[in-house]
Amino acid sequence: MIAVLLILVPLVAGLGLFAVKSAGGARSMALLASILVLVVSLLGLTVMHDKSHLVYDVPWLPMFNSRFHVGLDGMGQLLCLLTAIAFPLIFVATWNNTYANANRFYALMLLSQAGLMGVFLSMDALLFYFFWELALIPVYFLSSIWGGEKRIAATFKFFVYTFVGSLIMLVGLLYIYFQAGESFSIDVWYNSLHLSADKQNWLFWVMFVAFAIKMPIWPFHTWQPDAYEQAPTAVTMVLSGIMVKMGVFAMLRWLAPVLPDGVYLWGDTVSLLCLVGMVYASLIAIQQDDVKRLIAYSSIAHIGLMCLAIFASDRSGLQGVMFQMFAHGVNIIGLWIIANTIEKKYGTRKLSELGGIAKVDAGLAIMLVIVALGNIALPLTNGFVGEFMMFNGVFGSQVTRFGVLDTAVAGICIILSAVYTLNMIKKIIYGDTNARTAAGTPTTAPVLISLSVIVVVIFLTGIYPKPMLQLTSDTVDSILRYMKTSI
Amino acid sequence: MNAIILSAIWGVLMMFSGIFLSKKSAIRNLAIAGVALVLLVNIAEMGHWQLFQIDTRNMLVFDRFGLLFNTIAFASTLLYLLLSAKDVEEVGTHQAEYFALILFVLCGVGIASAFNTLLMLFLGIEIISIPLYILTGTDKRNLKSNEASLKYFLMGSFSTGIMLMGIALIYGATGSFAVENMSHQLEGLAPLLTAGLLLLLIAMSFKVSAAPFHFWTPDVYDGAPTVFTSFMATIVKAAVFIAFIRLFDAAFGVNLADWRLTIAFIIAATLFIGNITAVFQQSVKRMLAYSSIAQAGFMLFALFGYSAIAKEGILLYAAAYSIATIGIFAVLLKVKDYTFDGFNGLGKTHPLLAATNTIFLLSLAGIPATAGFFAKYYMLLAAVKSGAYLWLVFFAVLCAAVSVYYYFRVIQAMYFKEGNPQVRETSSGFRVVLVVLAALVILFGLFPQMITSHLYF
Numbered sequence: 001m002i003a004v005l006l007i008l009v010p011l012v013a014g015l016g017l018f019a020v021k022s023a024g025g026a027r028s029m030a031l032l033a034s035i036l037v038l039v040v041s042l043l044g045l046t047v048m049h050d051k052s053h054l055v056y057d058v059p060w061l062p063m064f065n066s067r068f069h070v071g072l073d074g075m076g077q078l079l080c081l082l083t084a085i086a087f088p089l090i091f092v093a094t095w096n097n098t099y100a101n102a103n104r105f106y107a108l109m110l111l112s113q114a115g116l117m118g119v120f121l122s123m124d125a126l127l128f129y130f131f132w133e134l135a136l137i138p139v140y141f142l143s144s145i146w147g148g149e150k151r152i153a154a155t156f157k158f159f160v161y162t163f164v165g166s167l168i169m170l171v172g173l174l175y176i177y178f179q180a181g182e183s184f185s186i187d188v189w190y191n192s193l194h195l196s197a198d199k200q201n202w203l204f205w206v207m208f209v210a211f212a213i214k215m216p217i218w219p220f221h222t223w224q225p226d227a228y229e230q231a232p233t234a235v236t237m238v239l240s241g242i243m244v245k246m247g248v249f250a251m252l253r254w255l256a257p258v259l260p261d262g263v264y265l266w267g268d269t270v271s272l273l274c275l276v277g278m279v280y281a282s283l284i285a286i287q288q289d290d291v292k293r294l295i296a297y298s299s300i301a302h303i304g305l306m307c308l309a310i311f312a313s314d315r316s317g318l319q320g321v322m323f324q325m326f327a328h329g330v331n332i333i334g335l336w337i338i339a340n341t342i343e344k345k346y347g348t349r350k351l352s353e354l355g356g357i358a359k360v361d362a363g364l365a366i367m368l369v370i371v372a373l374g375n376i377a378l379p380l381t382n383g384f385v386g387e388f389m390m391f392n393g394v395f396g397s398q399v400t401r402f403g404v405l406d407t408a409v410a411g412i413c414i415i416l417s418a419v420y421t422l423n424m425i426k427k428i429i430y431g432d433t434n435a436r437t438a439a440g441t442p443t444t445a446p447v448l449i450s451l452s453v454i455v456v457v458i459f460l461t462g463i464y465p466k467p468m469l470q471l472t473s474d475t476v477d478s479i480l481r482y483m484k485t486s487i
Numbered sequence: 488m489n490a491i492i493l494s495a496i497w498g499v500l501m502m503f504s505g506i507f508l509s510k511k512s513a514i515r516n517l518a519i520a521g522v523a524l525v526l527l528v529n530i531a532e533m534g535h536w537q538l539f540q541i542d543t544r545n546m547l548v549f550d551r552f553g554l555l556f557n558t559i560a561f562a563s564t565l566l567y568l569l570l571s572a573k574d575v576e577e578v579g580t581h582q583a584e585y586f587a588l589i590l591f592v593l594c595g596v597g598i599a600s601a602f603n604t605l606l607m608l609f610l611g612i613e614i615i616s617i618p619l620y621i622l623t624g625t626d627k628r629n630l631k632s633n634e635a636s637l638k639y640f641l642m643g644s645f646s647t648g649i650m651l652m653g654i655a656l657i658y659g660a661t662g663s664f665a666v667e668n669m670s671h672q673l674e675g676l677a678p679l680l681t682a683g684l685l686l687l688l689i690a691m692s693f694k695v696s697a698a699p700f701h702f703w704t705p706d707v708y709d710g711a712p713t714v715f716t717s718f719m720a721t722i723v724k725a726a727v728f729i730a731f732i733r734l735f736d737a738a739f740g741v742n743l744a745d746w747r748l749t750i751a752f753i754i755a756a757t758l759f760i761g762n763i764t765a766v767f768q769q770s771v772k773r774m775l776a777y778s779s780i781a782q783a784g785f786m787l788f789a790l791f792g793y794s795a796i797a798k799e800g801i802l803l804y805a806a807a808y809s810i811a812t813i814g815i816f817a818v819l820l821k822v823k824d825y826t827f828d829g830f831n832g833l834g835k836t837h838p839l840l841a842a843t844n845t846i847f848l849l850s851l852a853g854i855p856a857t858a859g860f861f862a863k864y865y866m867l868l869a870a871v872k873s874g875a876y877l878w879l880v881f882f883a884v885l886c887a888a889v890s891v892y893y894y895f896r897v898i899q900a901m902y903f904k905e906g907n908p909q910v911r912e913t914s915s916g917f918r919v920v921l922v923v924l925a926a927l928v929i930l931f932g933l934f935p936q937m938i939t940s941h942l943y944f
Contacts, residue, residue, distance in 0.1 A: 063799070063936060064868075130855045137854060144903045152903050156895065163891055167884035170864075174871040 002044035003070040004056045006080055006117045009037050010087075014110030014138075023102035027095070030106035034087035037113065041084035045077055045471075061126070064177075066184045070121040074475040078322060078468070079120040079242075079249055082329045086241050087113050089453060093337040094234045095446040097344075099146055112138040112238060119246050125173050125184040128254065132246070133166055139238065143231040154230035158223040165210035165220075172206035176258065189258050190482055197261045204262025207255050208270070214247030215303045217270075218277025228296040233340035236292070240299050241333040245325050248306050252321070252475075256310060257482035264483075267311040268400055274311075275409045278304035282416035286423070291339045291349045294424060295332065298375065301413055302328050308410060309390035312400065313483050315476060317393015322472040323465060324386030327374070327458075331383060334371035334454040338364065341447050342428065346436050351424060356433030360440035365429040367451040372425050374458045376418045382462040387414065488549060489528035489538045490557055491597035497521035498590035505583030515572045518586035522568055525593060526561035529554060533941075545665070546604045553600035555941050556729045556802055560596050560722050563809040564589070567718060569920045570817040574714040578625050585625060585715075588618035592723060599730040604664040605654045608730060612650070612694065615726060616643050619719055623711040635710025642703040646693035653686030666737035684738055688749070691734065694727045697787060698756035701780050705764075708776035713825075716772065717816030720779045725805035728786050732801055735790055744875070750791045751876050757784035758886040765893045772825045774893050775815065778851065781890055782808050785866050785883065791876075792869030799939040800865025806938055807858035807931060811847040814924045817917070818844045823909040827896055831906025839918055840910070841901040843925040850928045852894040853887055858931035863887060865935075 013033035020026045044054060055071035072080065087109070099105040115135030122128035136159065143155040177184055180193045195203065213220045228236050256263050281300035288294040306324055309317035341364060342357070343349050358365040370381075377383035394410065397403040433440070461468055501518060508514050528538060533554045568575075568589075576582045595614030602608040620643060624636025654664070660680035661668045669680065689700060696704040708716045735746075761781030768774040786808075789801035818840050822829050834841040850859035870880050900906075931937060 061934075061936065063939060133855045133860075137849070141902070144899065152899055156899070159895070160888065160891060164885065164888040167888055168881065171867060171871065171877075171880050171884055174868055175877075177868075178872055 001056065002040060002048055002053045003072055003121050005040045006037060006044070006084070006121060007070065007114050009033060009040060010110040010117065011114035014107045014114060017103050017107035017110065020103045023098070026103035026106045027091070030110060031088060031091045033110055034084075034091055034113070037117075038084040038088055041077075041081050044072060045081065055123075057123075060124075064126060064184065065182055066126040067124050068127060069123040069185065070118070070127070071123045072121065074472040075249065075252065075322060076120050078326055078472055079245060080117060082245070082326050083113060083116050083120065083242050085457075086237065086329060086333055089333060089337075089450045090234050090237045090241075092446050093237075093450040094340065096444060097232075097234070097340075099232075101145075105142065105146060108138040108142045109234065109238070112142070116238075116242055116246070120249060123186045125177065125186070125189065125254065127184075128250075129166070129170055129173055132169075132250070133163075135243065135246070136162055136166075139231075139235060139243070142235045143227065146232040146235070148230040148232075150226070151230040154223075154226040158227040161213050161220070161223045162210075165213035169207055169210035172203050175203065175206075186253075193258065195259065195261070197265065200259045200262035201265055204255070204259050204266050207259065208251075208266075211247040211250045211255060212273075212307075214250070215244055215307060216247070216300065217273055217304065217307055218280055218300070219273070221277065221281070221300050224300060225293050225296040228299075229290070229292045233336055233343075237333045237336045240296070240336065241329040244299065244303055245329060248303065248310070248321065248325055251307070251310055252318070252479055256313075257479050260483045263311060263313070264399055267313070268402060270311050271308055271400065271402070271406055274304040274308040275406065277301070278308075278410060278413040279416075282413045282420065285420040286416065288420075289350050289352055291342065291351060291424065291428075294351075294420060295335050295339060298417060298420065299328075299332055301417060302332075302375075305387065305390055305410055305413070308406060309393050312394045312397035312403070312406075313480065314393035314397050315480060316389050317397065318476045318479060319469055319472065320386050320389025320391075320393055322476065323461075323468060324383070324390060326468065327382035327386045327461065330454055330457050331371055331374045334367070334451060334458075335375060337447060337451055337454075338368050338371065341443055345440060345443075348436065351427040353434070353436055354428045355431040356429070356437050357440060358429040359433055360437060361442050363448055364443045364451075367448070367455060368429060369425060370455050370458060371451070372421045374462070376421045377414065380459065380462050382458050382465070385462060385465045488541060488543075488547070489532045490525050490561065491547075491594055491601075492539055493528055494521070494525045494590050494594040494597060497525065498587045498594065501583055501587035501590055503583075505581070508583075511576055511582060514583050514586065515576065518590070519565070519568050519572060521586075521590055522561060522565045522593070525590075526558065526565055529557045529561055529597075533558065546607050547598065547601045548603040549601050551942055552798060552802070553729070553733070555938075556600050556726070556805060557597055558941075559802060559806045559809070559938070560600075560726055561593065563722050563806070563813060564593060564718075566810070566920060566924060567722070567813045567817075570813065570917060570924075571714050571717065571820060574820050578712045578714060579627065581625075585622065588622055589718065591618045592718075596722070596726040599726050600733070602730065602733065603666060605657065605666065606664045608666075608734060609650065609654060611730060612727065613647065615723055616647070616694075619715075619723060622715040622718070623707060625715065626712045629710075631710040632712065633710075635707045638703055638710075639707045642693070646690045646700075649686050649693075650690035653683045653690060656680070656683030656686065659683075666734065669738045685749075687734065687738075691727070691731045692753060695724060695731060695783050695786070696780050697753050697783055698760045698780065701757065701760065701783075704780055705773055705776040708779065709770070709773045713772060713816060713820050716776075717813055717820075720775065720816075721809040721812045724779065724783070725809055728783075728789075728801065728805065732789055732793075732798070736793060747791060747873075747875050750787065751879050754784050754787045754791060755879060755882055757781070757787065758883055762886045762889040766889065768893070769827065770825045771819055771827060771830070771897060774827075774896075775812065775819075778890065778893065779812070781886065782851070784886070785863055788866035788870045788883070791879075792866075792871075792873035794869055794872060796865060796872060797869035799942055800862065800869055802942065803858070803865055803931070803935050803938050804862040807850060807862040807928070810924055810927055810931075811850040811857075811859060814847040814921060814928075815844060815851075817921065818847075821911045821913055823911065827900050828904075828906065829908060830897055830900040831904040831908060833900070833906075833908050833910070834902040836908060837910055839921070840913070843921045844901065845898055846925040846928055848894045848897055850932065852891050856929060856932045858928045858935070860932055861935040 118131030599611030
């Protein structure tokens with residue numbers, strides 16, 4: 001029941017919002033609905049966590065043996081929780097943003113939440129594909145209608161990129177469907193699918209490209225900075241905080257256990273792509289003057305590390321990926337909230353035009369420092385736990401001979417990440433105020449509230465990560481079991 | 488049988504109604520009632536309730552597949568008339584005749600979906616084609632309409648000649664017009680029979696506007712009055728496809744593998760030309776003409792990967808494509824400027840038209856939760872199942888990605904661009920039918936078995 005509600009609540013609320021006329025009412029209702037989703041998600045985590053509540057399975061398309069099978073395992077719980085937390089935060093943080101036709105804006109936001117939940121919950125490949133595409137449509141409209149100046153071209157580029165990837169993936173899914181004896185069920189795909197290494201060899205790329213575009217992995221990343229820059233900030237938060245996790249998630253659920261030989265065969269190639277992307281994105285981030293683009297490139301670097309850790313096929317590495325999916329989602333939303341506040345207040349996103357904000361707005365400055373330190377993985381923050389575990393996994397990986405080298409190069413990127421993040425902090429909050437920033441006022445309550453929540457989460461999970469690691473440990477074990485069958 | 492006879496009778500009735508009925512609305516309602524009746528008796532025939540007992544000597548076979556397609560085609564026609572019957576009247580002064588011709592086409596559809604001999608196939612295709620030549624030229628004072636009509640007629644006549652030639656050769660090889668005899672004789676691929684089949688393949692490819700026999704399509708679809716383009720591009724095209732499938736189901740039979748390369752070439756060329764050329768169009772109407780070529784490329788997969796799946800799929804495709812395209816044409820008819828810019832700002836001024844149009848366009852692009860997704864999905868499934876030429880499947884999905892470009896251009900114009908579109912007034916009835924169409928698109932997109940399961944029980 002929980003699993004269905006997680007999709008149904010935002011879906012129904014989203015559709016209902018189209019009928020609401022007043023902007024303020026729509027905003028409150030959207031927040032209410034998103035909080036309701038959070039409550040449902042927490043209920044699933046705490047009280048109603050036996051299988052009967054978490055799995056829902058009814059026939060859907062009998063002619064394809066496809067079922068409406070949704071369920072929550074540890075990884076699903078984690079990502080649904082992230083999605084459920086993110087939306088209220090986003091709504092609160094952008095509480096004072098005004099939109100033309102606000103009811104449609106909030107309606108589409110909730111619909112995208114429903115689509116994302118569907119992706120994380122699906123236990124049937126066709127259903128997964130269905131939600132995978134559907135999550136994209138509301139985001140396409142959101143960015144194209146309410147985005148920046150070059151929104152139409154940037155969003156369309158994003159849409160076409162991901163659509164090409166998903167269509168190629170669809171062919172792969174259909175091929176596996178026939179190989180699995182005409183079944184889309186995840187249990188069958190995990191347990192009774194015996195694909196020869198030859199087939200896995202090419203199927204790997206058919207599936208991988210779709211996920212790599214979504215994450216994005218170099219060289220499939222070119223849509224990302226433009227899309228992040230042009231989308232309205234609330235949508236950018238959804239894109240970078242949650243949607244990129246679709247790619248990581250899909251690799252863990254639909255690629256690694258299904259095509260273990262393919263993952264093993266191409267592991268080093270993909271790792272190389274990740275490393276190139278990480279170094280490349282970090283170097284570009286250092287050069288950026290635009291805060292939004294800086295965060296976008298930093299995201300590419302962080303996601304690259306997650307992908308690297310997946311292909312290391314190591315227990316600690318995978319645990320780190322799980323943890324980091326959540327941590328990165330929370331942290332980057334925090335960064336976007338700050339970037340949005342600064343842009344709204346000072347009318348610019350350029351680092352060169354900012355400075356001295358600590359003097360006029362100490363609250364925001366403190367938040368920025370904490371979130372940014374989380375992003376560069378300082379101990380006691382959540383980023384440290386995730387990245388440490390991932391490094392540990394990559395270093396000790398048994399499937400590659402280049403573990404040490406990979407760790408070294410990725411380690412350099414962490415240093416580079418400190419360079420651009422600290423540089424950003426320096427340019428935004430320190431130094432003297434200029435004409436633009438001198439008139440700054442303290443940040444409003446809604447933004448501070450949502451940032452405080454993020455800061456609490458950063459420290460809480462950074463100091464005591466055990467509950468979250470326990471949550472995903474079963475999933476990690478099962479993924480590793482299926483991955484190891486080939487080695 | 489019910490539908491064939493009733494539609495012919497009603498067609499004749501419509502011709503005379505122009506003399507006896509003076510009010511336009513009376514003629515229109517008579518036509519709508521006729522199509523509704525044809526639909527009803529066809530559904531009745533699916534329940535084995537036959538009005539006429541005629542021994543066709545096995546020349547026509549009314550199986551589940553053909554009847555179900557008829558239901559889809561007649562229902563689409565009914566929806567089409569409910570949406571656009573008023574626009575039919577505005578084409579010229581002979582509205583009774585226009586409706587009569589449409590009913591004659593339906594008669595041809597009934598024959599083409601039930602033929603069991605090549606003779607009947609020919610008859611069905613011709614009964615479909617000849618009224619269309621006339622309908623294309625109904626806008627008599629418009630030079631483009633005249634040109635389109637003449638072009639269509641000339642090219643159509645050539646293809647008819649090629650088809651007859653093919654039938655003659657097959658008759659020479661097998662000594663019979665019956666389609667079931669063809670596959671028996673086909674074991675060794677007798678040269679005469681092969682040549683005949685090739686000619687038939689060319690003629691049918693022409694009728695469904697598959698490349699490289701598609702050159703007439705853009706001009707004819709663009710030149711014909713828009714309201715008739717809508718009919719031609721949807722119901723008629725789907726009907727010819729059903730005939731195509733029926734014919735080669737029997738003809739290729741055991742030797743499908745030998746023909747795959749030929750069909751693969753036609754599919755690849757059709758998809759490529761249709762999609763790439765559509766990208767460069769400035770007029771939505773002409774874009775839809777090329778899009779119909781592109782969609783035909785996908786429908787041809789049913790032939791390529793012929794199986795039970797493909798049979799279900801082509802029916803769903805016919806329904807999905809017809810409903811969506813009829814809807815888009817209905818909206819297009821209300822917009823005065825047919826260029827992409829003519830749609831600028833429609834989302835603000837006419838939210839309902841824009842929203843339904845978006846759903847239709849998403850369906851044509853094959854986005855999940857619309858009927859168009861499962862239509863394409865079925866075709867890919869059939870192709871992957873056949874196990875041959877996997878490159879073609881990848882090529883097809885890349886072409887589908889290209890199609891997003893031109894379908895979304897309309898969406899972008901409607902929602903993301905400012906403008907003040909000139910739109911004619913819409914009645915509340917029109918809007919209701921439009922919403923019904925959009926609801927059907929979503930419904931079939933979530934539960935395609937609502938159509939396909941009727942194939943079996």
